[in-house]
Amino acid sequence: MNQQQRPPLDNAPCNLPMREESVVMSLERLGCYHQTRLSFMRTLIRIIMREKWVIETTIFDLDKQGYGTVVYEVQAKNGLYSFVLFSNYLAPEIRNDRVIADQWDLTMALCEGRADARQLEQLRENVPKQEAGRLDSRVIVLSRANRSARNFDYMVDCLASGKQPAVDNIARIGYLYRTTAVYGSGKFGMADWEKVRQKYTDFARPFAAEMFTCYMLRSFSLLQVQHIAHARAPKVAVAMDVRIQRYFGIGNSTGLGMAPFLINHPILVSRWIEVRETALARVVHHGEVNAGRVDQLRAMVAKVIVHHQEITADDAQQAINNAQLIEDMKAFSRWLAQCQYTLSHWSVLQRYAQQQWGMETQEVINALLLELYPDVVDPLEEQMCAQERFDLQPDMPLAEFKKIIEQRYQWALAIDFSLQDTQQVFWYRSEEKMEPRLGECGVDKGKDKEIDLAVARAVRECYEIITVCMETLNHQTLSDMLLEYPVLKGIARRIQTMAQYRYGDIQGNLVDKNVLPIHLLRCKLSFFGVSKFDPRSRLWVRNTMFQGAPLLSDIGKPFNDDWYFPIAPTLESSADNSQKVNL
Amino acid sequence: MNMSLNELTAALKRSFEGLGFCLGDYEDAARMVVWLESHGLNGLAEVQQGLPYLNQRPHQYTSMQPVTGDDRWVSIDAKGESVLSCAGHAIDLAYTQACETTLGLVQLQHAHNRKLVIERLVNCGRRDDIGCIAFWCNGHGAVTEHVVNMVPVKRDQANGINDKQYPQYRYYHIAGDALKYDQQSLYIMCSSDIELLNGQLKQYRHTVIGNETVISPQQFILAYAQSLEQGIMVNETLLDNIHQLTQRILVESTAQSRSGAGA
Numbered sequence: 041m042n043q044q045q046r047p048p049l050d051n052a053p054c055n056l057p058m059r060e061e062s063v064v065m066s067l068e069r070l071g072c073y074h075q076t077r078l079s080f081m082r083t084l085i086r087i088i089m090r091e092k093w094v095i096e097t098t099i100f101d102l103d104k105q106g107y108g109t110v111v112y113e114v115q116a117k118n119g120l121y122s123f124v125l126f127s128n129y130l131a132p133e134i135r136n137d138r139v140i141a142d143q144w145d146l147t148m149a150l151c152e153g154r155a156d157a158r159q160l161e162q163l164r165e166n167v168p169k170q171e172a173g174r175l176d177s178r179v180i181v182l183s184r185a186n187r188s189a190r191n192f193d194y195m196v197d198c199l200a201s202g203k204q205p206a207v208d209n210i211a212r213i214g215y216l217y218r219t220t221a222v223y224g225s226g227k228f229g230m231a232d233w234e235k236v237r238q239k240y241t242d243f244a245r246p247f248a249a250e251m252f253t254c255y256m257l258r259s260f261s262l263l264q265v266q267h268i269a270h271a272r273a274p275k276v277a278v279a280m281d282v283r284i285q286r287y288f289g290i291g292n293s294t295g296l297g298m299a300p301f302l303i304n305h306p307i308l309v310s311r312w313i314e315v316r317e318t319a320l321a322r323v324v325h326h327g328e329v330n331a332g333r334v335d336q337l338r339a340m341v342a343k344v345i346v347h348h349q350e351i352t353a354d355d356a357q358q359a360i361n362n363a364q365l366i367e368d369m370k371a372f373s374r375w376l377a378q379c380q381y382t383l384s385h386w387s388v389l390q391r392y393a394q395q396q397w398g399m400e401t402q403e404v405i406n407a408l409l410l411e412l413y414p415d416v417v418d419p420l421e422e423q424m425c426a427q428e429r430f431d432l433q434p435d436m437p438l439a440e441f442k443k444i445i446e447q448r449y450q451w452a453l454a455i456d457f458s459l460q461d462t463q464q465v466f467w468y469r470s471e472e473k474m475e476p477r478l479g480e481c482g483v484d485k486g487k488d489k490e491i492d493l494a495v496a497r498a499v500r501e502c503y504e505i506i507t508v509c510m511e512t513l514n515h516q517t518l519s520d521m522l523l524e525y526p527v528l529k530g531i532a533r534r535i536q537t538m539a540q541y542r543y544g545d546i547q548g549n550l551v552d553k554n555v556l557p558i559h560l561l562r563c564k565l566s567f568f569g570v571s572k573f574d575p576r577s578r579l580w581v582r583n584t585m586f587q588g589a590p591l592l593s594d595i596g597k598p599f600n601d602d603w604y605f606p607i608a609p610t611l612e613s614s615a616d617n618s619q620k621v622n623l
Numbered sequence: 624m625n626m627s628l629n630e631l632t633a634a635l636k637r638s639f640e641g642l643g644f645c646l647g648d649y650e651d652a653a654r655m656v657v658w659l660e661s662h663g664l665n666g667l668a669e670v671q672q673g674l675p676y677l678n679q680r681p682h683q684y685t686s687m688q689p690v691t692g693d694d695r696w697v698s699i700d701a702k703g704e705s706v707l708s709c710a711g712h713a714i715d716l717a718y719t720q721a722c723e724t725t726l727g728l729v730q731l732q733h734a735h736n737r738k739l740v741i742e743r744l745v746n747c748g749r750r751d752d753i754g755c756i757a758f759w760c761n762g763h764g765a766v767t768e769h770v771v772n773m774v775p776v777k778r779d780q781a782n783g784i785n786d787k788q789y790p791q792y793r794y795y796h797i798a799g800d801a802l803k804y805d806q807q808s809l810y811i812m813c814s815s816d817i818e819l820l821n822g823q824l825k826q827y828r829h830t831v832i833g834n835e836t837v838i839s840p841q842q843f844i845l846a847y848a849q850s851l852e853q854g855i856m857v858n859e860t861l862l863d864n865i866h867q868l869t870q871r872i873l874v875e876s877t878a879q880s881r882s883g884a885g886a
Contacts, residue, residue: 469874526687
């Protein structure tokens, strides 16, 4: 089946021009993506609000310091779930966000149904152990989080002394906890993704259950900090202003573990990109442009500017990028003002942005354009699933196979692998929790145990052998070649399979000396819907989840779905201190 | 220990990678085992039986070009390997032949763990409108013949099995004194002409003399649903084997290596 034969997305216009794969799938651009209204957190919150999920604490057993057990019951549209959380004391000196840690401030699990006493004991025994524990197939997600100690203590101090915390502090660190791992998809005995998809249909979208777990963690963190403040000073403590609560998210540290996922799930990644690009194509080519829309877009741009002005990025390059983005956004706003009544088509804006501004700005603009047309974008939210299966077509003539490589993998063939730098690094699994790591040839051990992530190099090798097979061995079909070179089966079927997908493989050399894995992380995180990227090196990145999202107490109230690019709330000082704790 | 299908598949992939299987093969091998186990056919016992042998002979990749063949069957010599590493290639060859000449007939000689071929046959059967059959026999004295028959999906819609294909698997005792084919081989047939395929099978099948077991597509579906719901129990010995093989692909952790994770 060639690309033209591939079925389009449901309800997708067939003839809309979409951005080229060479543009969309470049590693550098992947590293510039931002959340959109199709990001998983946005979709999740829309569904929770639309379906009015009922989420209540059924067990609240915390001591004055906030340690103990809390269970929430979640009545979603199609099922009942329990979110079980254990809070334990953790000495500051052993608090570690790396995957190799073995103790955490909070550990938690999302389970099917109502957790009875027996299951609760099983969870209490195993959940705090995380990777070292065992769970059963009633458990959907396992996660843990570490306290942002300075922020947490400051918040407790403020609330316990009857004051609201300074919003500036939250702008700097917009969370009380950082989650350091969120496991699903059958790990440690939990429910398989296929079971989740079939049986727990409230979470039958990629990473929906994992995102929900983080959302519940955020809810708990707000509950806990107020509980501790109240326990410390029952007569003085105040509840946190709900506007401040909404401005709290959950911190996240993401490292190299995400990179192999993206390379090993190219069909899923291609699907996500295609859904988003379909939405963009719908908007750009069919979205009606008028002065009102332009006004709306300018208001969004103003919000993006403030959002980025409020970010404190420790990473120097990210700080430069943010500053540049702010300048670009100001220029964009001026441009919009100039052509408010003359702009007739969003493609004009898209072309202008490509000429004037960098990738980061272009992708923010694309994200904002999607916000203007929820009616044409949101129906695509249910199309993010894809089955990851590589199928070999062994009867394919070698000449046709070679042509596919030349057409779809030109980017890989353009890499000169005779240059040392193009193969200077390698990926391997450490014996420490099988953590993926990046090694340097000639410096680090493990080259002989390299993980197969160098797709470009494998394509190149395959291409060269095809030539030999055709010219020297007179092989006619792919099957002939694979009998001679069985080791090529994996890359051959990947090439054939990905040729059937519009966006195909990520276009980058992951073993190049200068590879920036954070581009991969950023891509996936943008689909999750995080904000405030702050790379800590080229290998891991901090970010914030759910900042600005509605609170549990907002469910059932009017919802505008406008919590993207959140900005600090402005509080009236006189009213803030009057809210007594009512937990 | 109870494991999910995904967790078991991932663990087995790493094990087969540790055994020297390459990209593509270690994934297929893991799927072959988990498919059999999750559909109620004891894939784990099969692999546990084969692991010591696989472990003694780290996998070496060599050409699998056909060695001999009469005018009907193309023969590939598996050289004593498990079907885990070579059955897929044999099926692909049969499929290619079927595309070119209507009927593909491939004999895989000297292959072990032949029951594990079923998943690859199912995978092949998902292609277009092709039918695939595998058969073999084993045992001494009381010989058992095994036949796995895939029906093209379009022809089985009446049974409501539209999105997946499942085989019919039957095995039974036969008289072992006059076998029609090599007892050490796995035979694979592919064709889009199902009548032709079944006609070919008749030429090779032996007379059932007893203990016939037939596992229908519906039984496979039920077994899989149960595995998905409850997970799969894996014994400690196999877990130890998996763990030891996985160690082969892991790299010692040092302060230097931790810097490669951003520490």
